[in-house]
Amino acid sequence: MLSSFSNFPLDLSGDHHIHTKLCNHASGEMEDYVRAAIAKGLRSMTFLEHLECGLRYEHQIWLTPELFGQYFEEGSRLQQKYAGQIEVRLGVEVGWNALAADELLAELERFPFAHRGLSCHFHFDGRRHLNLLSSRQEHIDALAALGADKVLEAYFASLTEACAVIPCDKLCHLDAALRHLPDIRLTVRHQEQISQLLRLMADKGIALEVNTSGYAVRPLPYPAPA
Template sequence: MIPDLSADGHVHTYLCGHATGAMEDYVRAAIDRGLRRITFLEHLEAGIEYAPKTWLTDQDFTFYFAEGERLRSVYGERLHIGLGVEVGYNPEQVEVILQRLSRFRWDRIGLSYHFHRLPGAPYHLNLLSNKKKNLEIMEHQGSDLLLGHYFDALLDAVERIPAHVLCHLDAGLRHLPGRRFTAAHREQIERLLQAVKRHSMALEINTSGYEITGQPFPPAEIIARARQLGIPVLPGSDAHRPADVGRFFDRLGDVFSAAPAP
């Protein structure tokens, strides 16, 4: 079954600090593209030492929900507007994360892992960054080791944080040249998919990958395995500007044709 390509389930705004455009700009863009549903998935992090800040505070989320309700009153007959969160996993802050999640009523909770604390380092490393400094650290540490940490952290997150969808399954170190998945990584991915299935979660198909690797995150073979396991798949553009809403959704039909569920 092909997912609903009229619904973009992963959209950010200027509120996260590294995107442009107000919430209303994204709503209008979605309507212009003929979408029927959009879900904002703004960043929540806890205990992360990194600059600049790329996530929302609770005060930001209070505004986010108020503005979301206003937009629903204006555009609700033309577009279903979901108010969700992309929560970044931090194994040292699980209780804080759970407390913060409980303060709001989310339409969707997406789960990801961006920031990794290296032993003895005062700051976290952004594993999804394309900044030169971060890439140099990744290369020095070694992609095989860091990717192993990435998949282990996602597996731990799925077990400990109640969420609706797993985001960025294979996007760790996505900007590092020469990144590869070893046999050990593929075993970790299989365990991760099994955990997603066990916790009745969905898997995100993130179309931002087309701009980086020429294919979505995750690629067709992982999508096929998820479908084989009966895991729902949800498309998301990971939009960081209004023009990104629904980007590359027209290519997803080919992904499902090339990798049908066994």
């Protein structure tokens, strides 16, 4: 429950992790989300569209520069239309890929993102990028074959590396890589990695996102309080 985070400063007046159909895993128009947010009494909202670079992956679930242009054009129109009713921010969710760090940094400079979330959605197995958050059995089986402990260790190491390199405001869905893998358990090593990551975030002023999409998979947000 969100009440488990009551000792921490949570902003419950806005939704700051909203995707659009431009990334091919959401639906509806951007304006639909703005109207829904106003109807729910939210004071602010942030579209957080996907930026990924250098992936060997068969599906396009991130925005190209051309699509980011469309995103900003429509987002700017909505900011003006709904000014005074809700604050609409145009942000980005940066997917970390150590093999494309320079490209990611260059792409971040192309647009005036008002908010930057940081994530790691893929595990590179030496041949292709496996989607850690995918429910496709092919990816679940491939990750399980690599070993859950190994995948999680690489995941937390990647997040730490990403926080050191990418200028960002928050880290998204800390334990979402636990979503579909069977027989998941956090080892002492994983706990040490998480502690190291959180210390780095504190030093850099990076917030930890509480992402309620976890409720669709388990009765807890990302991350779980534990």
